Amino acid sequence: xxxxxxxxxxxxxxxxxxxxxxxxxxAGMGPGIGxxxxxxxxxxxxxxxxxxxxxxxxxxxxxxxxxxxTGIYSLVIAIFLIYGI
Amino acid sequence: xxxxxxxxxxxxxxxxxxxLISLLPVISSLIAGEYxxxxxxxxxxxxxxxLLRLKYNNIIRALSLEEESAEKFIRNRYFLEYAxxxxxxxxxxxxxxxxFLAAAVGLFMIKFxxxxxxxxxxxxxxxxRQIDEYK
Numbered sequence: 387x388x389x390x391x392x393x394x395x396x397x398x399x400x401x402x403x404x405x406x407x408x409x410x411x412x413a414g415m416g417p418g419i420g421x422x423x424x425x426x427x428x429x430x431x432x433x434x435x436x437x438x439x440x441x442x443x444x445x446x447x448x449x450x451x452x453x454x455x456t457g458i459y460s461l462v463i464a465i466f467l468i469y470g471i
Numbered sequence: 472x473x474x475x476x477x478x479x480x481x482x483x484x485x486x487x488x489x490x491l492i493s494l495l496p497v498i499s500s501l502i503a504g505e506y507x508x509x510x511x512x513x514x515x516x517x518x519x520x521x522l523l524r525l526k527y528n529n530i531i532r533a534l535s536l537e538e539e540s541a542e543k544f545i546r547n548r549y550f551l552e553y554a555x556x557x558x559x560x561x562x563x564x565x566x567x568x569x570x571f572l573a574a575a576v577g578l579f580m581i582k583f584x585x586x587x588x589x590x591x592x593x594x595x596x597x598x599x600r601q602i603d604e605y606k
Contacts, residue, residue, distance in 0.1 A: 428534065
């Protein structure tokens with residue numbers, strides 16, 4: 387077993403935390419792509435059926451509110467890893 | 472929730488219900504004397520409310536665009552919102568008077584409310600169906 391000095395161990399832990407925080411931030415991209423896709427489809431749906439505008443906006447708003455939460459989870463984890471709160 | 476077709480009304484209902492549910496953690500943290508939790512929670516909740524309004528305005532604007540530009544527009548706006556979320560959490564993490572976890576929970580409150588509301592609607596529908604079948 388190799389014994390590391392405390393400074394080396396701290397550096398390794400900090401580096402690993404930063405890499406993990408960066409990896410966690412990748413999860414923030416998914417909802418953006420999904421939301422954009424949903425918005426595009428909603429636009430074409432409103433063009434096809436203008437009378438269904440209200441329910442489409444309602445569904446889209448709720449969907450976007452919920453789907454954004456995965457991105458925020460990743461942000462919380464990343465900040466936890468960086469600041470060690 | 473599923474019976475509300477007017478998006479403006481839905482938004483007001485979500486905000487009302489969220490604030491009503493949020494009274495519990497705010498009052499309990501005030502009674503416990505944990506003012507940093509109260510401040511962090513209120514900070515997160517206020518930003519979440521403003522971001523919901525922003526999201527609604529973005530959706531309305533996106534519907535007047537073409538399909539591809541709407542897709543790009545919403546994607547870009549999401550990343551701007553994400554940056555705002557980061558700023559809120561960064562501020563809560565750096566500031567001693569704001570509790571980070573409370574700010575994060577405050578940001579999530581609208582999502583919790585929507586999910587809870589959907590679950591309650593689902594349970595109501597299930598019970599109603601069972602009562603109708605029993606009759």
